[in-house]
Each structure stands twice: as structure tokens, then as C-alpha cells.
Amino acid sequence: MEKIRVLFPYVEAGYGHIMPMRAMEQSFREKYGERAEIVSCRFFRDSGRAPLQAYERMLAGQVRLYNRFPLLGFLASGACQLLGTALSALFAIRLVMPRAYRAGVDRMKELAPDVVFSTHWATNYYAEQLKPKPLTVTYCPDIRMNRLFDYPCDLKMITTDCGCREALRRKRNTPENLIRVPILLRKEALSVTADRKQLRRELGLPEDNFTVLLVEGGYGIGRMAAITRRLIRERRPLTVIPVCGTNEALYRSLCRLRPAAGVTLRPYRFTERMPELEAAADVFCGKGGTTVYEAAFFGTPALITGCTSLIERDVANHFIGTVGSALRAFSPKQAASMVLEFAADPSRLEPYRLAARRFRGHFGAGQAADALWERIGRAYPECAGPAAGQRE
Secondary structure (H helix, E strand, O other): OOOEEEEEEEOOOOOOOHHHHHHHHHHHHHHHOOOEEEEEEEOOHHHOOHHHHHHHHHHHHHHHHHHHOHHHHHHHHHHHHHHOHHHHHHHHHHHOOHHHHHHHHHHHHHHOOOEEEEOOHHHHHHHHOOOOOOEEEEEOOOOOOOOOOOOOOOEEEEOOHHHHHHHHOOOOOOOOOEEEOOEOOOHHHHOOOOOHHHHHHHHOOOOOOEEEEEEOOOOOOOOHHHHHHHHOOOOOOEEEEEEOOOOHHHHHHHHOOOOOOOEEEOOEOOOOOHHHHHHHOOEEEEOOOOHHHHHHHOOOOEEEOOOOOHHHHHHHHHHHHHHOOEEEOOOHHHHHHHHHHHHHOHHHHHHHHHHHHHHHHHEOOHHHHHHHHHHHHHHOOOOOOOOHHHOO
């Protein structure tokens, strides 16, 4: 019997779209890899098409721009909300780079998927243009479903009750094509030990220092450098870990800093050891992006140091007001001061740590993988059997 061809197309527009895709692909392969033909690719980068590669560079460039100038990010995300789904998609995909739109549809056609699972709105849009149309499934990594993610598809996944309720108020969404799933968490995070001291030994860090992890997304732009410089002046047992992502200039500049006695400064480039670093830290500092999710999974309280769009503002409000594992610290001076206060009395972090631990049950890719397979079974009953959770 011919296997269903399931496509997992990776898109770099910040790393918040890549990590959930990796989590979903890992879980789906583990559960259904023998029953489906699974294809994954860097959709834009591996295409060999200059317009598509330029389009992905533009997407990543927008993330960098909004980190440098947050007002632009708020204006762009606000305009998207005002324009609505159809006009936002028309502008963001068809009008901004017409050649990339045509190349994207052709690229999707060449990959010949029966099913397309997307964590970025662009690949869902291309898949929806094909004739015959494949089964389309999207996962929105945000707290609320922004207009570009609300473009038509066969099944939409979102991770919050508030996002689900809000999306269901729009006529195009029903309980049949919109479901709530846990936050997609990559497999590497699930295997990390909860023993902070053991992790610090493995990472070559001082075991007993109060440890702060600073992350500003994959590009290392934001308040990280300013907060780091303030913290390393203090003559006290601190470990400061700024993760610079792909920002090589920032990494080199931080490596040249000379911390005060007692302070350990350990800058990182982009690293696959983020789960261990998040679990080893006493406190996380960073913007309101998806890295806050993983910090909460590991029971690490967060100081949210800024937001670059309405989307990130929603993340900040959710973890501060609903989850209760985060605090707002929107200036380098305030963030550094709060870190030092917590370092002087770590017990003050305990309420936020407990709130993060209570939230731990909201993670995992297995349920989403089962939902995807169940929908495949409906669309292709001759090729797909029951979901893993439905087998005897």
C-alpha cells in the first residue's frame, strides 16, 4: 500500500518557528514513521531558487529590524490585525516579492506532498494554492492566532485556551478545524536532568553561583549586552551566560569583557545546548519570545526584558499574568537590579519557580502528532490506520 507523503517544511524567521517544527517531526517520526513517507527540508534555503532564498533572508531581517526598533514591530503586527487575514497574506506573500510567491508555489508543487504541516504561515499559504490541494495543518506558536496564521487550512493548532476562544469567534474557524494542543517541545528538552548542580558540572560552570541566562532570540539583538555589562561589574558569586545566537560580532565583543572577581562570564554562540542552559539557570532574562516557554518547562523564572511586537507582548502578558512564572523588567538597569536582588535572596524566586512547575503539564508533541495522524486518516482512509492513542 502506498504511503502518505507528509512534508515538514522548515522556515527561519526567528527560531521560534524551527523549534516546534523539530519537536513535531521528531514525535511524528517516532509514532508514525513506518506508516508514512516523511519528508523534511529547509523550504526556502534548500530550494536552489534565488527569490525564495531572498524571501527567507527578508523574513529573518525583519526579525532583526524589529529587535532593534520595536516600534516598527508593533506597527507591523498592528497593521496585520487591522488589515485582516486576506489582505495581510496578499501583501506579505504575493505583493512584497511576487517572484518569491510564484517560486514558493512551484517549490511546493515539486515536493509533491499529500500532507503539509506548517509552523510558519508562508508554507501553509503555498500549499493552499496547489491543485489538487494537499491536506494542510498549521501550528501557531503564539499565544493568540495572528491574522497570517488564520489563513484557511484543514486543521489549525494553537496552545492556549484564550487563543482558541478568540479564534473560534471568527467565522472561518470551528471546533472541527481548530484544536488546542500542548506546546510543542523538542525531544532534547525532555531528557534533560532536573539537577541544576549536575548540569552545571557537565557545562563546566561553578556549581554554587547564582546563574543567569540571557537570551534575545537567535540573533542576539536587544538588551542582552547592556544587562551583561551591568552584571559583570558586581563583585559577587554570579555566573552570567549570554547566548548570542548567530550574532558573531556580539559574541566576540562579550568575550573581550573582563568580569569582576567572583563573576563567571560564559558567552555562547548559537548552541544546541540551550535546554541544559535553561535548566541550569536560576533565572532567565530575555524578550517575550518562545524561549520563555522552555524556561517555564524547566521551572526557571523569567525576567522579560522587552517585546518587539503585539505577538511578543501577548507572550509576556501570558507568562506574567496567567502562568505567573515571569516578571517584567523593561530596562537594563531594572533587569540587572532584579537579578542582583534575587541573587542576594534566591528564596524570593520560589513563587515564580512553583508557578513554572505547575505549567509543566502544558508541554509535549505527542498529542499534536496523534491529531495530525487522525486527520490524515480522515483525508486518506485507504492509507492510514488509527492514531497511536486509538490502537488496542
